[in-house]
Amino acid sequence: MPPSVPDNFPSTPGKVKMERSNYFGRFASRWHSTASARLLSCSAILLALTLFVLFRMSLYNGADQYLTRVTPIPQAFKPDHVWETQVRQSCLPKKSEGLIVLVTGAAGFVGTHVSLALKKRGDGVLGIDNFNSYYEVSLKRARQELLEKQEIFIIEDDINNKELLKVLFDLIQFTHLMHLAAQAGVRYAMQNPGSYVHSNIAGFVTLLEACKDASPQPAIVWASSSSVYGLNSKVPFSESDRTDQPASLYAATKKAGEEIAHTYNHIYGLSITGLRFFTVYGPWGRPDMAYFSFTRDILKGKPISIFQGANKQDLARDFTYIDDVVKGCMASLDTAGKSTGSGGKKKGPAPLRIFNLGNTSPVTVPNLVSILEKYLKVKAKKNTIKMPRNGDVPFTHANVSLAHAQLGYNPTTNLDVGLKRFVKWYLSYHGLEPSLKSQRS
Numbered sequence: 124m125p126p127s128v129p130d131n132f133p134s135t136p137g138k139v140k141m142e143r144s145n146y147f148g149r150f151a152s153r154w155h156s157t158a159s160a161r162l163l164s165c166s167a168i169l170l171a172l173t174l175f176v177l178f179r180m181s182l183y184n185g186a187d188q189y190l191t192r193v194t195p196i197p198q199a200f201k202p203d204h205v206w207e208t209q210v211r212q213s214c215l216p217k218k219s220e221g222l223i224v225l226v227t228g229a230a231g232f233v234g235t236h237v238s239l240a241l242k243k244r245g246d247g248v249l250g251i252d253n254f255n256s257y258y259e260v261s262l263k264r265a266r267q268e269l270l271e272k273q274e275i276f277i278i279e280d281d282i283n284n285k286e287l288l289k290v291l292f293d294l295i296q297f298t299h300l301m302h303l304a305a306q307a308g309v310r311y312a313m314q315n316p317g318s319y320v321h322s323n324i325a326g327f328v329t330l331l332e333a334c335k336d337a338s339p340q341p342a343i344v345w346a347s348s349s350s351v352y353g354l355n356s357k358v359p360f361s362e363s364d365r366t367d368q369p370a371s372l373y374a375a376t377k378k379a380g381e382e383i384a385h386t387y388n389h390i391y392g393l394s395i396t397g398l399r400f401f402t403v404y405g406p407w408g409r410p411d412m413a414y415f416s417f418t419r420d421i422l423k424g425k426p427i428s429i430f431q432g433a434n435k436q437d438l439a440r441d442f443t444y445i446d447d448v449v450k451g452c453m454a455s456l457d458t459a460g461k462s463t464g465s466g467g468k469k470k471g472p473a474p475l476r477i478f479n480l481g482n483t484s485p486v487t488v489p490n491l492v493s494i495l496e497k498y499l500k501v502k503a504k505k506n507t508i509k510m511p512r513n514g515d516v517p518f519t520h521a522n523v524s525l526a527h528a529q530l531g532y533n534p535t536t537n538l539d540v541g542l543k544r545f546v547k548w549y550l551s552y553h554g555l556e557p558s559l560k561s562q563r564s
């Protein structure tokens with residue numbers, strides 16, 4: 124709606140305005156002297172009014188479209204008995220002193236693996252995921268099936284639904300929030316920037332608001348990203364290195380998350396641990412990532428593009444295997460100190476931590492492709508092209524000594540071993556190797 128102008132709104136004083144009104148006065152009085160002129164001026168006013176209304180409507184619709192896509196209005200949430208029972212059962216720990224963890228992005232790659240690991244050791248786990256179509260929803264559904272087999276319930280909703288979160292936090296006293304829901308992908312940020320703001324910033328704040336209001340407040344562990352190091356050229360990347368040069372909007376939203384975490388820790392006493400993941404890969408992985416899309420294209424005989432940096436330098440990533448990352452996540456949950464506030468009030472200082480979870484040995488993209496060729500037993504059709512200016516960084520390399528000292532984090536899977544396991548899963552999942560089909564279940 125156009126903003127209404129109050130009656131007492133001061134008009135711009137001065138000479139120009141006076142002259143304009145006099146001119147229009149004289150002009151109008153001449154025209155209004157005949158009936159036909161009066162008719163003409165009425166039609167002109169009507170036409171102008173119609174055009175103005177149409178113009179405002181088009182503006183409003185445009186904005187509204189944007190708002191509904193990026194910030195859906197929270198739906199009134201009314202839980203029923205069946206829903207409550209599913210939630211309570213899923214949250215029930217199977218061991219004494221078990222954690223009660225809300226996992227966001229539970230149908231995602233890391234979310235699925237962490238949920239299963241928690242459940243396996245007897246913790247209570249509840250998932251939430253909006254099942255968006257950034258990549259194949261069928262893969263997310265297949266992951267959900269895996270979780271359901273282990274009696275893990277996933278609520279299908281958006282983390283921005285604060286009414287749902289209120290009901291949930293009133294119903295269950297979560298000991299921990301494992302926040303893995305995010306708009307991932309470095310390069311997609313140029314196509315759909317709004318989705319990064321929606322999930323990685325607005326969604327995170329909505330969750331933190333729910334956590335700070337809870338009594339007792341849960342401890343929070345969440346996924347930041349190695350991309351926050353951006354154009355940092357000091358290697359390996361340490362947590363104390365500069366992170367003020369993000370190269371993509373994705374990286375900028377993750378960096379914003381780290382600053383937001385500081386604020387909620389400072390004001391409300393929330394215990395918050397951020398984990399900077401380094402290009403996590405493995406079975407049940409993300410189809411938008413290079414190792415996954417290369418596998419698909421190599422098997423289809425389609426050419427793949429290998430990006431190169433300045434001076435034809437190969438790009439390199441500190442590819443980190445999913446099982447190592449899961450261990451880092453579990454250790455972060457186990458060592459997270461308690462939040463100190465309750466009902467929105469801070470009672471004392473709480474831990475605020477940040478850790479690199481990488482592999483410590485970067486591998487170039489051409490090397491990654493060679494390993495895939497070996498296990499797929501197919502030669503790739505390679506196009507080597509200059510890295511597009513789309514937010515990529517030339518290399519990543521983690522220093523994990525802090526995570527090692529405080530979490531006992533110790534990555535043990537190299538890229539060769541990890542990709543062998545990935546290829547085995549990929550072929551089995553897609554029914555490309557009948558003998559492996561039985562292992563899928």
Ligand SMILES: O=C(O)[C@H]1O[C@H](OP(=O)(O)OP(=O)(O)OC[C@H]2O[C@@H](n3ccc(=O)[nH]c3=O)[C@H](O)[C@@H]2O)[C@H](O)[C@@H](O)[C@@H]1O
Nearest residue numbers: 307308309348349350400401402412413428429430438515
């Ligand atoms: O660790 C991280 O912080 C990030 O890791 C990955 O981002 P990225 O490292 O770009 O992973 P891929 O998209 O799998 O790309 C890996 C490498 O392959 C290169 N690549 C990608 C695609 C392609 O067609 N060709 C190509 O050479 C990329 O430039 C990059 O060097 C994830 O996609 C992010 O969500 C995550 O936060």
